[in-house]
Amino acid sequence: MVTVRAPATSANLGSGFDVFGVALDRPADIVRVSKAEQTTITVTGVGSQFIPEDPARNTVGAVAEELDAPAHIEINKGVRPASGLGSSAASAAGAAVALNELYDRGLSRSELVPIAAEGEAVVSGAPHADNVAPSILGGFTIATADGVRSIETDIPLVACLPEIAVSTRDARRVVPDTASIPDLVTTVGNAATLTTGMCRSDPVLVGKGMDDPLITPARAELITGYDTVRSYALETGATGVTVSGAGPSVIAACHGGDRRAIGSAMLDGFSENGVDARVYQVSVGNGATIL
Ligand SMILES: Nc1ncnc2c1ncn2[C@@H]1O[C@H](COP(=O)(O)OP(=O)(O)OP(=O)(O)O)[C@@H](O)[C@H]1O
Numbered sequence: 001m002v003t004v005r006a007p008a009t010s011a012n013l014g015s016g017f018d019v020f021g022v023a024l025d026r027p028a029d030i031v032r033v034s035k036a037e038q039t040t041i042t043v044t045g046v047g048s049q050f051i052p053e054d055p056a057r058n059t060v061g062a063v064a065e066e067l068d069a070p071a072h073i074e075i076n077k078g079v080r081p082a083s084g085l086g087s088s089a090a091s092a093a094g095a096a097v098a099l100n101e102l103y104d105r106g107l108s109r110s111e112l113v114p115i116a117a118e119g120e121a122v123v124s125g126a127p128h129a130d131n132v133a134p135s136i137l138g139g140f141t142i143a144t145a146d147g148v149r150s151i152e153t154d155i156p157l158v159a160c161l162p163e164i165a166v167s168t169r170d171a172r173r174v175v176p177d178t179a180s181i182p183d184l185v186t187t188v189g190n191a192a193t194l195t196t197g198m199c200r201s202d203p204v205l206v207g208k209g210m211d212d213p214l215i216t217p218a219r220a221e222l223i224t225g226y227d228t229v230r231s232y233a234l235e236t237g238a239t240g241v242t243v244s245g246a247g248p249s250v251i252a253a254c255h256g257g258d259r260r261a262i263g264s265a266m267l268d269g270f271s272e273n274g275v276d277a278r279v280y281q282v283s284v285g286n287g288a289t290i291l
């Protein structure tokens with residue numbers, strides 16, 4: 001039996017759609033695997049009633065298939081599904097690391113990323129790696145077609161999760177089909193600024209680099225209260241605010257001492273729009289850990 005803790009993540013960070021991600025130090029899924037003739041899945045924890053146990057419809061089923069590693073897989077959800085905090089990816093990442101160990105497959109962490117990404121295809125229709133990469137490797141990650149780079153960094157963050165659900169599948173439908181050259185120029189500049197900020201552990205550069213004229217505006221419309229939450233967080237000292245992953249969570253970068261006030265301001269912003277929410281004051285964390 002192998003047990004793995006796989007962390008929540010925040011993908012995109014505004015300017016890095018389908019490319020950037022960060023591991024959060026909490027919450028996390030716990031994935032426990034034991035060898036079996038056929039893959040079976042049980043799910044407990046936050047939002048487990050919304051998660052299928054059929055291996056063909058759960059991200060971990062696809063991972064077991066990819067690794068040719070049938071197992072009984074117990075998932076204890078700490079990351080709420082349809083949260084924008086990489087819930088489906090945390091399970092997939094945990095299963096990839098756990099099954100690699102259980103079956104002694106000998107794959108490196110980087111080699112496990114595309115395998116876990118196949119799990120994501122089960123729920124969103126496309127095998128994007130921007131959540132599974134940080135959940136497996138930790139830190140800030142850049143996932144592109146030719147591989148993954150990860151950078152250790154120290155950026156204080158606040159993630160605010162409202163009591164509304166936005167599925168990645170739905171949020172991908174509102175992504176525009178085309179982009180103008182001026183918007184592309186802005187996005188490339190912001191992505192480079194954000195990456196520099198991550199390399200220097202500089203929350204001001206990271207926050208500036210979160211702006212995105214292309215995709216976030218369309219997705220923000222799916223999140224009741226987004227504009228209020230964003231402006232309250234910025235007024236309270238956030239260096240940048242954007243949609244976390246496909247939403248509905250909203251993520252803010254900041255200086256360490258401002259996390260509590262920003263979290264409280266974000267809760268107020270949702271509350272004024274009639275939406276309950278919870279807040280996570282977090283840091284960029286490590287990747288999946290074998291317990
Ligand atoms: N092991 C799993 N954990 C969580 N959700 C799962 C799992 N397997 C399948 N799902 C399904 O995936 C959907 C949630 O994934 P989705 O990508 O929409 O949200 P998320 O992972 O929280 O968000 P994001 O990727 O934007 O951070 C739900 O419909 C859920 O039933």
Ligand SMILES: N[C@@H](CCO)C(=O)O
Binds near residue numbers: 018
């Ligand atoms: N990059 C993905 C992350 C969510 O799974 C998206 O924004 O659709």
